[in-house]
Amino acid sequence: MSVALRSNMKLGVLGxxxxxxxxASKLVxxxxxxxxxxxxxxxxxxxxxxxxxxxxxxxxTFGDAASFGEIVFNCTSGMNSxxxxxxxxxxxxxxxxxxxxxxxLDFSKGMPPSLSVCNTDSLGEQIQRAFPxxxxxxxxNTVNCGVMVNPSxxxxxxxxxxxxxxxxxxxxxxxxxxxxxGWKSVVDVGDITAARATEMLLPIWVRLMGQLQTPNFNFxxxx
Amino acid sequence: MSVALRSNMKLGVLGxxxxxxxxASKLVxxxxxxxxxxxxxxxxxxxxxxxxxxxxxxxxTFGDAASFGEIVFNCTSGMNSxxxxxxxxxxxxxxxxxxxxxxxLDFSKGMPPSLSVCNTDSLGEQIQRAFPxxxxxxxxNTVNCGVMVNPSxxxxxxxxxxxxxxxxxxxxxxxxxxxxxGWKSVVDVGDITAARATEMLLPIWVRLMGQLQTPNFNFxxxx
Numbered sequence: 001m002s003v004a005l006r007s008n009m010k011l012g013v014l015g016x017x018x019x020x021x022x023x024a025s026k027l028v029x030x031x032x033x034x035x036x037x038x039x040x041x042x043x044x045x046x047x048x049x050x051x052x053x054x055x056x057x058x059x060x061t062f063g064d065a066a067s068f069g070e071i072v073f074n075c076t077s078g079m080n081s082x083x084x085x086x087x088x089x090x091x092x093x094x095x096x097x098x099x100x101x102x103x104x105l106d107f108s109k110g111m112p113p114s115l116s117v118c119n120t121d122s123l124g125e126q127i128q129r130a131f132p133x134x135x136x137x138x139x140x141n142t143v144n145c146g147v148m149v150n151p152s153x154x155x156x157x158x159x160x161x162x163x164x165x166x167x168x169x170x171x172x173x174x175x176x177x178x179x180x181x182g183w184k185s186v187v188d189v190g191d192i193t194a195a196r197a198t199e200m201l202l203p204i205w206v207r208l209m210g211q212l213q214t215p216n217f218n219f220x221x222x223x
Numbered sequence: 224m225s226v227a228l229r230s231n232m233k234l235g236v237l238g239x240x241x242x243x244x245x246x247a248s249k250l251v252x253x254x255x256x257x258x259x260x261x262x263x264x265x266x267x268x269x270x271x272x273x274x275x276x277x278x279x280x281x282x283x284t285f286g287d288a289a290s291f292g293e294i295v296f297n298c299t300s301g302m303n304s305x306x307x308x309x310x311x312x313x314x315x316x317x318x319x320x321x322x323x324x325x326x327x328l329d330f331s332k333g334m335p336p337s338l339s340v341c342n343t344d345s346l347g348e349q350i351q352r353a354f355p356x357x358x359x360x361x362x363x364n365t366v367n368c369g370v371m372v373n374p375s376x377x378x379x380x381x382x383x384x385x386x387x388x389x390x391x392x393x394x395x396x397x398x399x400x401x402x403x404x405g406w407k408s409v410v411d412v413g414d415i416t417a418a419r420a421t422e423m424l425l426p427i428w429v430r431l432m433g434q435l436q437t438p439n440f441n442f443x444x445x446x
Contacts, residue, residue, distance in 0.1 A: 223440035
């Protein structure tokens with residue numbers, strides 16, 4: 001299922017953290033109407049964000065944001081994503097593209113974080129199984145939020161990986177990433193089971209951030 | 224513990240598969256004396272390799288090869304590595320650098336393979352724990368064997384990741400990779416626990432090989 005991108009769309013962003021804030025702000029700057037969703041309407045961070053981002057920015061519950069969005073972004077923290085999406089509601093997500101940006105980073109066992117799901121399953125697959133009528137496209141989870149919406153922070157050529165079951169949805173998300181966020185290279189690594197592969201990039205990402213002392217880097221596939 | 228590299232060293236290679244064959248052959252071509260080890264002396268693949276590679280090439284048991292090598296390469300298949308190294312013998316590996324090239328790819332659950340250990344542990348760590356008097360350096364496991372010993376197959380700049388507990392051993396392996404195999408960029412990602420990160424690159428590697436239809440690619444960290 002492909003969606004024709006327009007210059008003024010209604011978009012839902014689930015999550016009020018750095019990632020949600022960064023993506024929602026970028027979408028507003030592009031001229032879209034964006035509703036940021038959280039567990040409760042009136043959440044302080046969401047209200048601050050809406051106030052700071054003008055008349056095209058609004059906030060509400062996860063369900064409000066999912067219902068509002070023609071396309072929805074999952075920017076919740078990965079270990080809470082299934083619960084948050086449950087609150088968003090299957091009916092509000094039905095037939096829509098859900099761009100799943102989350103990583104199931106588990107900080108409970110100390111640093112560096114491990115993944116709460118990996119190897120023979122992934123967060124992307126868990127979400128797709130829980131919401132079979134939603135088109136889950138895993139994307140953007142392999143770069144820092146500043147790079148997500150402004151890939152030219154990292155100079156030169158580098159690649160973004162996407163995964164998902166529906167070709168049309170991946171085509172739409174690829175166009176969105178290229179036209180709205182400025183990605184030059186979007187590499188389709190397969191169906192939603194390939195979310196295992198992109199989510200399992202996080203451990204090397206975390207190690208490299210420690211070694212490079214910056215989150216502003218990315219992977220390029222050289223061949 | 225660093226080792227001074229010389230132009231004619233005695234080296235042990237554990238494993239008779241594509242990886243062992245490729246690394247052992249390269250080392251012989253560089254002028255070293257190489258013993259390939261396998262479960263039993265006289266293994267057909269090891270004997271064929273030794274015959275094809277001249278007077279500097281020999282074969283024997285895992286123990287023979289480990290005892291022979293001033294530096295030892297673990298090129299066994301990852302799910303068998305601990306058993307193979309047990310046969311090689313802790314005494315034969317004591318005080319030596321073991322370059323651990325293996326990946327614990329588990330093909331028993333179908334394709335693509337999963338990892339038999341990951342996330343909160345790794346094969347590199349398992350080996351280091353089992354052989355505490357050996358200096359395990361995880362390296363070369365993130366590229367195809369042809370690229371391992373001839374990185375210029377992949378044009379331009381790209382990176383190899385290493386991990387290990389001992390700084391001197393990592394320095395030696397870095398020099399070996401640069402001077403013998405031609406690697407331009409060797410990125411130290413941390414102690415042996417960082418083997419989790421490099422081993423968890425395999426799922427994306429496998430997906431990319433499928434998409435690119437070639438194993439001759441590598442990752443470059445762009446920043």
